[in-house]
Amino acid sequence: MTHLALMTQHLDQIFVLTSHWLLSYLPIALQPLCSAILSVAAIIIAFATLFALTTLLERKGLGRMQNRYGPNRVGPCGLFQPLADGVKSLTKEDIVPIRADRAVHFMAPVLLVAASFMGYAVLPIGRNMVMVDMNAGVLFFFAIGSLMELAVFMAGWSSRSKYSLLGAMRAIAQMISYEVPLVLASVVVLMQAGSLSTVAIVNMQATYSGIWPHWFVFTPWGFAGFALFMIAATAESNRSPFDLPEGESEIIAGYYTEYSGFKFALFFLGEYIGMFATSGMAITLFLGGWSAPFSFLTWIPSYFWFFAKLLTIISVFIWIRGTLPRLRMDQLMNLAWQFMLPMTLLNLLTTGIWHFMLPGFLRWIVCSTMVIVPCILLGSGLKYKKKFQIRTYHFSQ
């Protein structure tokens, strides 16, 4: 029994142990630097592979939702399609507009990818598998996340094209608007956990009463917070139905209209990596990070659970993309400021009440009511306020 327990423990820590074993061959002075390089390389390889897998998964999933096959030509079941896409984007001509600011034009996609990868520094991927256990990890994550907006604006500005600039403006407006509910939705967890450290937040959730875990999503305020966080994360990563900065079918690519070849692919990579990072943060904050969903499943390695949860969230993202039509700009802003913001603020209050009420049935009822009733009232109120009328188009008649 103890032998089995030791084995599962070793399997759980296999990457940590391997890293320690590799580093033990180096002189002490070099070890911190090499440890960092090793972790960075591992994160980049793992998540770039996940990116490649996701592009394929997304195309196949969307295809199936539209009763198509999706890519099935390159390799068995189209498995090498990401490779073919990569080769294609590498061999394409890299066009830079003649009047563009070349330096900024080049730096924008690089910054985007770098910023989106930096968030992973504080994400606990498994037990003891976090690159930096910062005591202000969540704060660091959102600070780095806002660098992506800068990259987007650099792309739009440096292209010196009115379409790129307008696209960047719209993207910035959207990203900043949704940054507010994104951060406010995650504040409830910080209130409850009393810590900004991602590792501490996950450790708090990785305990069980009976077989049930103490994930924050299994509380009224946690569930509301998770839902709001995911909506804001969708908008933040410019994904459908909030993908109007890119709007593939209407405006060609928004702020990266003037990008081609591998730089375009870098934007693509950056967006997906950013999406994974935000999803990873949602998992850390609400879904118990690397902890197993039931106490009897803890023998499965912790990193498996993290990636299983991540893939589930990605699948839901794809499902949503296959279902919902794109929002209009005014609908997007109304949703952010009229619905998301009041709901997140109210959720803060709910969390406070939950914290100060005694554990028991009553606080469940009170807090659930505080989440559900305003949601319905606000939703139907906004719907009621909307006037439906026959539109007249003056110039087309």
Next chain:
Amino acid sequence: MVGEGILKGLAETARNFFGSYVSKDRLTTVQYPEQREPQIEATRDFPFLVYDGADWQQGMRCVACQICEKECPPKCIFIEKSKDKKPDAFGKMQIYPATFNIDISVCMSCQICVEVCPFDAIKMDVEYHQSSDDRFGALLLNKQRLSKSNEYYNAIHPTEASAVDAQRAEELAKLEAKAKAAAEVKAAAEAKAAADANPALNASPQQPAGDPQ
């Protein structure tokens, strides 16, 4: 209820997703190089030349009248007449095309050549696998590459081809009847001429025969 429409939409896409793995008739995409949709009969792309019988040079219907060459809007047909003649399907001695080229990179598949041809010699093909790495040579079809048998024509456009065949058979029958009638007339004329000539020939011996009477 708020969000009801979203849930309905999600259910619909989920049904499509799982349904496409269960029922194959949801997936209507034809997997092109392996599977082919059957072509409809009126399909057409580029012209070809019809020949009767087994030998494409001998059975070529084209008589190099050059109407198609003159009518062709993008001028993609080039014809050179032969110096000698060969018998056509009706047995008449006709000239034939020494050169017949169609540049299908120029051809716009309008079918005017087919409509103006009085000899049913040029028809529309259905073969669309024409891509090639040779931009000029492979797309300039010569007489040999253009020639396809009447059986092939019957296979690709059965209704149209059988109508053409029936018409040609009728024409041939008419011609044969005419030839027969002409032969009969000729024979009768010959007989008559013979008869006319014969009495003179026969009478004179008869007259002397009668003379004694």
